[in-house]
Amino acid sequence: MNEYTTKNQIFLKHILPEVPPMVCYIPNFITPEEENEILQRINCTPLPKWTQLSHRRLQNWGGIPHPKGMIAEAIPGWLAKFVKKVSDFQVFESHTSPNHVLINEYLPGQGIMPHSDGPLFHPIVTTISCGSHTFLDFYRRNTSDQLEVPVLEFSLLLERRSLLILEKDLYHNYLHSIAERNSDTVSNEKTKNLKLCGNAYTDNEQLERGTRVSLTIRHVPKTSKLKLKLSK
Template structure:
């Protein structure tokens, strides 16, 4: 895949992968990396020292680049095996001319998921994800309406659509799909594809297919605008 010279604009090649059936804006690029790249990335993830992992209920994760927080992320240099992909995605114009500086690595075993959420204001309003090892089904929900109290606002009632996120793919969420709608992953062992999966035409899958999950590792690549450089903490310029 080639990129345009101006990284402030979304590249023309990336525009070809917009999911037109969904609200603005989703880009889904199947086979963004090769099988060899996938294997290499998985090896690097699992070579990380044990203290690098944080165990949560339902998944475990690694932070690379620093720990984002409202006061500013203490910036850490990304390793070369991640820099290759943060720079490639940034060159697409995904972060409006900025360069990705943070990678969150999540490991989801079969049956594990994450509650519906938004990524919030700590990040540039774009999230990009490379998936390794397995597919998943990413579900989207409308936010809870503060003025409506007559009808229970369950997840089922607020559900909008899903995306089939295949291994080795790149997913980019921007605009309303980042800022407004919540996204989450059901903690199941297999996914049954329905007509609500908006990107089936680019996946080779069909409505009614049943896809067993394996262990999935996701590389969530973002730009954190507010950072603190280590030399500033030391009083250096």
């Protein structure tokens, strides 16, 4: 059995059949030592690298995605090795390699509104969670012209050090979000990946949030080595 076969079997073992295609959830994808390294590196990043938003702050590595094309930049070695660790699982097609990392920092009580990753990216999103858990909520995209209040369909518990992979129907036809709250309640009915989690949880268990840092590793198909006028 070669290395590719072993990794492919691990990948298939962690696909979640209870939700639309597709979710792959791998607990303890990175070690505690690797998690500490990531957090230390991110905390030492110069302030100009951070973009401060109203509900979180973030860093872009590899460039800043734009409809006219992302001006490709080198990803630093400490981060590139985690990009490679994800890529080695053959998550992306053979002709596609991840070339962008979005780092988000969420303090307790912070979150993000329902959204999709959109057409700037190859339709596969992979996320490593560090520092704290969170719950990722999913809503079916509204395809009608009528204004509708999104209805929560299900949630995923993202443990620290885990890897989440989303693609296919969940990428194209669903929105995902993180609620702005300080703690989360486990639900046997709504939390669909409990059987794949690294720890055991009980129904209605309360989980207090800490500061979470996520590494969203994706492929931007349209890139350029030339500086473009991106203002319009």
